[in-house]
Amino acid sequence: MYDVIVVGARCAGSPTAMLLARKGYRTLVVDQTLFPKDTISTHIIWQTGTASLxxxxxxxxxATSNCPLISKVTFDFGDFALKGLAxxxxxxxxCYAPRRTVxxxxxxxxxxxxxxxxxxRxxxxxxxxxxxxxxxxxxxxxxxxxxxEKARLVVGADxxxxxxxxxxxxxxxxARPALTCWYYSYWSGVTLDGAQLYSRPQRAIGGPPTNDGLVLVAAGWTNKEFHHFRSNIEAxxxxxxxxxxxxxxxxxxxxREEHFRGTADIPNFFRKRHGPGWVLVGDAAYHKDPITARDISDAFRDAELVSEAIDRxxxxxxxxxxSLDAYEQRRNQEVSAMYDFTCDFATLAPPTEETRLLLTTISKDREETNRYLGTIAGTVSIPEFFAPENVQRILSKGAAA
Ligand SMILES: Cc1cc2nc3c(=O)[nH]c(=O)nc-3n(C[C@H](O)[C@H](O)[C@H](O)COP(=O)(O)OP(=O)(O)OC[C@H]3O[C@@H](n4cnc5c(N)ncnc54)[C@H](O)[C@@H]3O)c2cc1C
Incomplete structure (x- = not known):
């Protein structure tokens, strides 16, 4: 009899098992995979996630896995770009983007x-x-x-x-319908200035440098165009x-050093996180479009909070x-603004006139650029940053400059 059985051993499951085992609980973690094994995912970890690590x-x-440090992020919107770091x-x-095998x-x-x-296995x-x-x-x-196998609690990290x-x-x-679809691969011999991301109408492009001198390059289309994208991936x-x-x-x-990988299986939803004898973490509990690259960090946060709740x-x-109810309430509250922000971004619609004005103003101000990037990384509150008073303050500061 175990204290806890964790099903799934990637970003949500292994940290949950690790944190529980560190607290002395008899923990079993199972996965159908034999590690190291790749999965369909790119791999930016923003500062909220690296802080957990x-x-x-x-x-x-x-840091010592031959994975370069990302010290600059560029969000290019065509006629202007935001460059900085949260x-x-x-x-x-x-900020790093290690291969999932690593x-x-x-x-x-x-x-x-x-x-x-x-x-x-x-x-x-x-x-x-x-x-x-x-x-x-x-x-x-x-x-x-x-x-x-029996346990006091089963954690779904699957x-x-x-x-x-x-x-x-x-x-x-x-739940909301899937919004994007993606293909990506890995290139050698490409020099990047940090993570370079490009937003274009109905399209998202770019990626970070990763392990062993490779650069990940991804292209995102709207979900409904997946079959067309798949019909001739390279072209x-x-x-x-x-x-x-x-x-x-x-x-x-x-x-290009590897084959193209792609998916359109990108649902957006929340699930009830717990019930008698079970609790969910990571993508099992909450899944959203990867366009904001927040999900690995979110899985880490779940692992920390659920292991504390179980220990309590x-x-x-x-x-x-x-205690599991408190975990559920807290997580749903913490991620709700990001969920809306991500789903909005993932429509791949060009920014509205108001957003364009705000973003161009921000692009001329290093401090505000970094704070905007912090909304994506999770180090700056989305409701606070986009509050009308704050938007007005940024626009007035921009006009004065
Ligand atoms: C195209 C794409 C790009 C992405 N890019 C990023 C990014 O840049 N940054 C970021 O933070 N996030 C990104 N994500 C999201 C990220 O990959 C996931 O949020 C993250 O992998 C979730 O981790 P998890 O542990 O919850 O689930 P998973 O990674 O799905 O792991 C679940 C594990 O459970 C195991 N499992 C499932 N069913 C069973 C079973 N029946 N028995 C035993 N084992 C089982 C699986 O083998 C797997 O190992 C991306 C996702 C996609 C699709």
Whole structure:
């Protein structure tokens, strides 16, 4: 009998297992994958996420994985660009984009080092329930027969199509249709000035430098155009890059080292996060378009908050339902503005006249540019930044300058 079984061992699951094991809980983490293994995802980690890695003592492992530091972010809107770096209130200015083969392996290893038991190539079939309460899992290892394991609590960290969520019937709410689709690959021989991102009508382009001298280059289209994009990926990809000619030239001068990866499976939703004997973290609990690259950092935050909530209950300080409810309320409140902001961005619609005026004004002011970038990184409050008084203050400051 375990204290906790965590299903899924990537950005949400491994840190949850690590933090619980560090607190002394008997923790089992299972995943159908054998790590290191890639997944469909690009990999910018903004300062909110790197701050978590630093608190856990893992940032150094990313920094020394031959992954370049990102010290500048450019958001280019065609006739103007925002260039800077989000402020870092807790002093962690670093921003990285490690390959998922690198990051997820660091996270899995850290969970095991902390004392969690890892079972790779283990597929969850369903959660076990007794009298309406989840009491464990049933699954199988590769080619093996059914295995049952029991725990006081099962954590679903098994991604957007979570089997845990489906087994317990976790209700979905505030769902919105998929907005974007993406193809990306990796190039050598391309020099970038930090992470370069380009917003064009109905298109998003760009990416960060990553491990081993490679640069990730991605092209985003509206979701409804996926079949067209897929019909000739390479031609459509390069046609998209041409909307940012200087960037396109740099990429064309380099060499594509890997195949194109792509997806249109990008739902936007919240799920009920907990119930008797179960709780959800990461994409299983809350999924949104990757255009703001906030999801790895969000998964880390879930891991920290859920492990504290579980500890509060298991040490007798608060009933489990209350502590998980507090976790759910807090997370839904923390992410709601970002969800709207992201869904808005992901329409790939050109900025309205008001937004264009605000962004061009911001682009001439380094401090405000950094604060705007902080809304994306999660270090500046979106409601505060876009409050009418603050927008007015920025516009007046711009006019005076
Ligand atoms: C195109 C794209 C680009 C992105 N770019 C970024 C970015 O730049 N920055 C960023 O922060 N985020 C980005 N994201 C989002 C990010 O990839 C996810 O938010 C993140 O991977 C979520 O982590 P997770 O651990 O919750 O889920 P996942 O990464 O989905 O991991 C779930 C794990 O559960 C396991 N699992 C699932 N079902 C079972 C089962 N039945 N039995 C056993 N194991 C199971 C899977 O094998 C997997 O390892 C991007 C996403 C996409 C699609």
């Amino acid at each position: 630093k608190r856990w003592g893992l940032l150094e492992r990313v 402020p870092a209130p807790d002093g962690v200015t670093e 990051l997820d392996k660091i996270l899995v290893d850290a969970a095991v080092e902390a004392g969690a038991e890892l079972r790779e 283990f597929t969850l079939e369903e959660v076990l329930t007794e009298n309406g309460q989840v009491v464990g899992i049933r699954g199988h290892s590769q080619g093996g027969s059914a295995i049952v 991604g957007a199509h979570s089997v845990v969520a489906r087994s317990v019937g976790a209700a979905m709410f505030n 459509n990809f390069f046609k998209t890059l041409e909307l940012a000619p200087e960037y396109s030239e740099r990429v064309r001068a380099g060499k 209950s298991f040490t007798g300080r608060q009933p489990l339902e209350q």
